[in-house]
Amino acid sequence: MAERSFAKEVEDLRIGAGETFRGEGILAVTKALLQSGVSYVGGYQGAPISHLMDVLSDAQDILGELKVHFEASASEASAAAMLAASVNYPLRGAVTWKSTVGTNVASDALSQLASSGVKGGALVIVGEDYGEGSSIMQERSHAFAMKSQMWLLDPRPNLSAIVNSVETGFQLSEASNTPVMLELRIRACHVYGSFEAKDNVTPQYTLADAMENPARDYSRVVLPPSNFVHEVEKIENRWPAAIDFIKTHKLNEFLGGHKGKAGIIVQGGLYNTLIRALELLGLANAYGETHIPIYCLNVTYPLIDEEVKGFCLDKKAVLMIEEGQPEYLEQAVNSILRNGDIQTKLVGKAVFPKAGEYTADVMREGVRTFFEKHEPKLVKHSPVTAKSLAPDMMQGVVETVPQRPAGFCTGCPERPVFSAMKQVQKDVGDFHVSCDIGCHLFSILPPFDVGNTTMGYGLGWAGASAFNTEAQKRTVSIMGDGGFWHNGLTSGVGNAVFNKNDNVLVIVDNGYAAATGGQDILSSRAFNKSKSTNNPIAKAVRGMGVTWLKEVHTYNIGEMKSVLKEALTTKEVGPKVIVAQAECMLNKQRREKPIRNKAIANGKRVVRPRFGVDPDTCTGDHACIRISGCPSLTLRDNPDPLKDDPVAWVNNDCVGCGVCGENAHSAVLCPSFFRADLIYNPSWWDKFMSGVRRAVIGSFQRGAERRRAKVSFGDAT
């Protein structure tokens, strides 16, 4: 079960024509897929499209009714390869992933697919993790579209436009026998809005039809001589067909006014930000009405030469608004103008930052600068945004506000892995740590500061494969269970076995693809109706030929430490794998909290553990925080009037995982930590024992109080 359940929302997928669909962008895409008569959908989760996968996963019943097959693919490569079903058959298929990382993984299959060409519409929905909130390298998916010659849609970020582009995307794909990429930026994926729904469509031709009547066309297979033919086909047939379709169906829009010496070409996805910028400059109203000519590229690849030329011809200058780098569009438009011998000045990155997200402020200032130069009268009276604060005061704020890097959740089972690692480093000295992609990558941030590189999902161990030589120390690599099943089993474990690696791998086995929202994977412990779970990682690792393998419960820091130490120092030659196990706390709490609350409400005896710190024995050194970083382990004022430093304190978000206490033990910190077991609905025995204890302990405590009263200083001086 994923972090977020869409059980309620998926019911909205059933609504039909005449009704209004309300929801997140990515949900709208799901609805659009059903309205387009899609036969199969696959993908791999990751922000910002995780919810698309979660929705589909929760929508199995509806998908069944519509004869749609949904697959939670093993990787983006698996998902892309799935589109092969549309090569020979008139089947519409869609796949989705986080880009550019997912597109990287998928690119081999995508190239093959783009070479073969498709008969049924093939749509690749890429969630662009670029700009604020992104966790990956900042690159563009645009290059993939260009290199494989797939068409790239970049619709305006409102639900109607997004839904529309899904539907026309399939048509374009079929009209030009080419897979189509639909690019959605992170905010568009999460935008809440509404659109007028249509009825869902059951595909006429089904997957079963294809399986029962296989059709084969030798010319669709990528192998000489067809591969050479495909390249020519792309240029001579598919490209012109696409151009024709885009023009005829007016996929790109000419918005705004028709006069003026200066105009704007904008990527569809940036349209709303542009309009807001114009509104703030006094050049547009809230409905997007403006005198400035705007050519909105809802298709950013290929460009329609005639449209570009037509738009630029009567203008002195045109602003090209294109996010990210390199500036492929600016280059392409310049080339079109040059070839057409058109002298219009094209301005792009000259007035915008070369790198980074085009935020509202960047947009406003870029547009202002452009007009100041090329049609100054337009912005002569535009309001200038006043600074909200004097510079020194703002400086004070900037210096005060702390950074908030992402970190492990309260009670996260991955925390103790790194607590242990930090403590082991103290004992045996620092070692090289190769990281992977997943929550565990937070180890590189404070307070752990552990980890050297990350080379991609599942590539943690491969990232340390060069260090396969004789040395006094071993390297440690990290891999999450998500990355392990994605490819780490072969790229990491298989690679290490085959190359006789002597180093250490820690696989964090928390039962979910946790970082992407807690989706089930092969080794998940939970029962899943439509998937096969409970396939142990250890079995797979052993199957690969690893003999040194230990399974450790992560919360047992002492054992974690000793196993790590052993792996680092053992005389045994060969790859060493530690499977560190404990369920993702976020998922565990979501599952167990309601059960516990219900049990308490029903009068059942429940013991709820949580932790605490005694302020009068806490030393204010915060060593406990430095090896934990738990959000619920925080600070409060020192109640001791003689001491200045704040004391550690466990706040009420504590889930009672016990890591802070274990750490205090294994790192020999201080005796301030205590575990409190809160007993709900106590049994008669609990009550009896508690009564006895309270009576005895109470009388001793009263005695001690009396003795202390004899040396009391009272309240007054």
Added chain:
Amino acid sequence: MSAAKAIKIAVTAMGGQGGGVLSGWIVKLGEQAGYIAQSTSVPGVAQRTGATIYYVELFPKSAADEKGKAPVLALMPASGDVDIVVAAEFMEAGRAIMRQLVSKQTTLIASSHRDYAIAEKIIMGDGRQEVTPIREAAQEAAGRFIEADMAQAAAEAGAVISAVLFGALAGSGALPIGREVFEETIKAGGRAVAANLRGFASGYEIASAQGQVNTHQQAPQRVETDTINGATLPAPAVVPLLERMKTDFPPETHDVIREGLMRCVDYQDVRYGYEYLDTLSEIHAVDKEHGAGRSYRLTKDAAKHLALWMSYDDVVRVADLKTRASRFDRFREDVRAEEGQIVDVSEYMHPRVEEVCDLLPPFLARGILKGKTRRKVMSALLGGGRRVPTTKLRGFFLLRMIANLHFMRRGSFRFALEQTRVRQWGDWLRQYAPHEYDFACEIAAMQRLIKGYGETHQRSLANYNRIMARVEDIAVQPNPGQALSALRNAALKDEHGAALETALSQLSSNLQAAE
């Protein structure tokens, strides 16, 4: 051109704080009240404790209908163009200001509570950021600024903080939407409705009661503040101690000395209080001459740190504190136990050979600590970390037994060690006070470095020793007080002592340059 505009609302929060719940409510509220609502966020990894911004735009549906056109709503806030900013934590209000979201057109609603960032928490001393620059900036930048501890209000109501913030949004009147519609939204949500409505109500009251308000949080009571006149009088056994304090020390030092006395007597016995005054008198003798014009800062600083030094942390002290009735009351409160609920508490203890030897007579302790085998045997006897069940009889009496060993303290290995250290420290104070008064005060404050038990104590004591080994070098610096305080801060910077290392080598090169 039409004048209709969207109402722009930004919610700044930390991942996991429920900013999504709040923005979801605002969307539903807007739709209910006749607005076209759009919201966005960039959750991503920030969901895991990072800072997040949720952004909502509400556009009057009537205006759009009249126009026959849908508005183009933005997916991110522009600086100086946000009407309402709701910050779920105080530094997140700062972040909103930093991002220029707060301007004169903005109503800023902020919870004044702090949720410390990891960078603040990992500092060995006090790494908490000052809130004043944020408060002043908020008052300056925002059109209206509403501030209250909404986390506290939420806890009292048993609600989520979003409910209190939602109430504050309603109470602020920044949205032209009636209270009932807000409450309907919470009810329609269907989760923890009663509690969240309570939270909402308290948020509503906070905001409607505040125009432009700044409720400064009460600073915790320090010894410098005036003592409160209470009811109980000092016990006869300690009256002579207080009398001696009054005759031997000037009035401005009494508060802190009294605290120090209380600590020493509580730690050991009344005699220990006299010893405290004896040592302090020696220091004060110098201060009498040099500290009069400085409100006897040295005496005060020394009184504080001497008390802490003399009440060093050992197993006896810990066992005593852990078994007190006041502590039993406190942990119940800390873990929010219900009235009468049974709470079983167990302690995480890991006494090492060193801690046991601390309590033994010096010759025995040295013998054990020196002999490798003896040490090993002892270590094996102690075992690893253990959990002591304090609320059970066997745990309680084990700890009481240890607490009762305080009679062994005076003759113990550690006591002798600490006495020597205190004497050396006192000597330095008296040596430097006449010529470098501030430096002497900074030496007094050096005790702050020495903390805790086990490895923490070893590390912090080592830092103290490393710095104090250079006391003569520091004394010849142009501003020795400042130099020493810089070194102390460097020692508190990182665990590995890297900053201290750099600072000490800087000291050496300063000296060389001077030569």
